[in-house]
Amino acid sequence: MDDAVPPAAAPKRRARQPRQATTERRAEILRAAANTFGSKGYKNGSLAEVAEQVGITHAGVLHHFGSKEQLLVEVLEYRDKEDVRDLEGQHIPGGLGLFQHLVRTARMNVDRPGIVQGYSVLTGESVTENHPARAWVTDRFRVLRGEISDAVIAVGEGTVSRETADCAASAIIGVMDGLQVQWLLDEDVDLPTSTQFAIEAILAAALLGDDRPHPLD
Amino acid sequence: MDDAVPPAAAPKRRARQPRQATTERRAEILRAAANTFGSKGYKNGSLAEVAEQVGITHAGVLHHFGSKEQLLVEVLEYRDKEDVRDLEGQHIPGGLGLFQHLVRTARMNVDRPGIVQGYSVLTGESVTENHPARAWVTDRFRVLRGEISDAVIAVGEGTVSRETADCAASAIIGVMDGLQVQWLLDEDVDLPTSTQFAIEAILAAALLGDDRPHPLD
DNA sequence: CACAACTTACTGACTTGTCAGTAAGTGGCT
DNA sequence: AGCCACTTACTGACAAGTCAGTAAGTTGTG
Incomplete structure (x- = not known):
């Protein structure tokens, strides 16, 4: 000393x-x-x-x-x-621009499989016991969900409830991640097309709210 | 046996x-x-x-x-x-029954996080180099996509193209897997509700085909 | 008995992390 | 300018542990 x-x-x-x-x-x-x-x-x-x-x-x-x-x-x-x-x-877009940004990102990702793989591997690994990246991944998801949920509400101009927006937000993140994994394993999966298709579908459903059929009940 | x-x-x-x-x-x-x-x-x-x-x-x-x-x-x-x-x-249902089955599965999965974690971890790990489970996971995805794609076409009664059905199929699998990961990391995510919401949304979009708005182009 | 179902004991390959030592800087002082 | 005190950026050796896999021996059962 x-x-x-x-x-x-x-x-x-x-x-x-x-x-x-x-x-x-x-x-x-x-x-x-x-x-x-x-x-x-x-x-x-x-x-x-x-x-x-x-x-x-x-x-x-x-x-x-x-x-x-x-x-x-x-x-x-x-x-x-x-x-x-x-x-x-x-600047990070809000509203409709955010969804366009997400689709653009999916399109770009086709040309950088390494980045996509890194993200997928680490995300999957993070759900194991006491993984050091767990907090980071969890937080990242939370932030993303918040931003997307806000954007859904913004696009809906007050017609969409917070619960519906949250559902849509987690679904959009989920579909993006899930499609990436499938695409990494099998090039036949059309990552950008499927991503855009799914985001549009989920967004449309959120905007329609409860005025849509629920055939799966 | x-x-x-x-x-x-x-x-x-x-x-x-x-x-x-x-x-x-x-x-x-x-x-x-x-x-x-x-x-x-x-x-x-x-x-x-x-x-x-x-x-x-x-x-x-x-x-x-x-x-x-x-x-x-x-x-x-x-x-x-x-x-x-x-x-x-x-018997494994086809048509609408398949989608109901998928939603039911998501509901059941809430009570067996161990199984869900096992599936998520192994799927994520399988995209690493030369992973021994890679072929199995890839094949599983391929079979599932085929079945779901067929069910989409069946529900559409001939109005849905194979490409659209494939898009919807991979999106549905993707959203289910992606939501599971988010739910494992954060109980706040409502797995069954979000899953049903997303599947209904994607199915509806597939059935509407090209007669729907594409706000993200 | 012959064989199945083990255990014990061990090898070799890899792991992360520690430690001492070294060469090359960097800044202050005269 | 030249020297001194000190830091930085390493290396190579090694400790301590984990791992899959092997070989040989033991026990129990059909």
Whole structure:
């Protein structure tokens, strides 16, 4: 401990900020980890594999992130930040625009199966016992549901109840995720078309409210 | 299969039929394995944990199944057989009955989260590289899509194209799976209500065909 | 007896994480 | 400018554990 001179709050302490190269290095590792965790899963992806991609040893990775779990947490945060940066300027749309955005996203996803796989694998894994990504995934779902539910209500201009909007919101998220898994396993599934079809169907049903037939009761 | 009867035809060699107790033992192990793989995933679930549930060592499990992968395969087969047995007598419905059956299943699933978790975890894991359950999951999706697509066409009485029916089928499967995951992570999600809502919505849209608005184009 | 159903004991491959040591920076002081 | 104190970014070795799978021995039963 600081014996000898109690330096009275040592004001001259180094104002250390990370070196310029370090931030980029950490970002490299995060991208590698996202890649590995995405294709193999968190539990099954090893630090050694992550390290190899950036040309260091697994101990080097641990030097930067302390533990495997912390690495995962920072991967998720990094992705969130990236997503936000992608949307910067083009403000996140509400109302009808949100649904158009969702369909556009599905169309784009066809060209980046790696990202989709990473999302699907991690989401599926997160429902196992005590998974470190569980809280993150749960929260993400909650936020998304809130936004979509609000958009449904906005499009309905007050005619749609909150319960119906919530139903529609979780259904829309569900169908997007579920279709992605099917598409990853079988290219025959038409991801964008099915996604648009389902979102339009659910939206239409929500707007019609109870004035529609319930043939399944 | 019923091998209740002792083998009448004993050729030269000893009765090669498994002992009566053995079949039940294997079934016990399969149920334990389904439990472990369901809650921890296949890769992360260990043979030791499976063995412990039936009071033997992991080597005992390997005696019966040879390898972990073979155990998984037999777990999946066992489940298929069980599902079929559950539906025996009450023939698998087609047409509208199928959709009612799907909604009923969602309602029942609320009371058996273990089964739902097992299905979700394994499905999510199956999209990782070279996963041994991949073929099984892919095939299961394909068969289900076919059945649902047929039912959509039947309900539409010839007015629905095969492409539209396929879209609706994958969307219905997707929404069911996706909602299950959200429900496992957050009890606030109303699984049966959302499922029924979405299936009705998708079915209605499919029956209306192209005579409906496409606000998201 | 012969064989099925195990157990015990062990191997080898992998895991994450710790630790000491090293080379290369970085900033302050003279 | 040159040196000192210190930090950063690693490496390589190793600890401690888990895992599937194998081989050989034991027990019980038809």
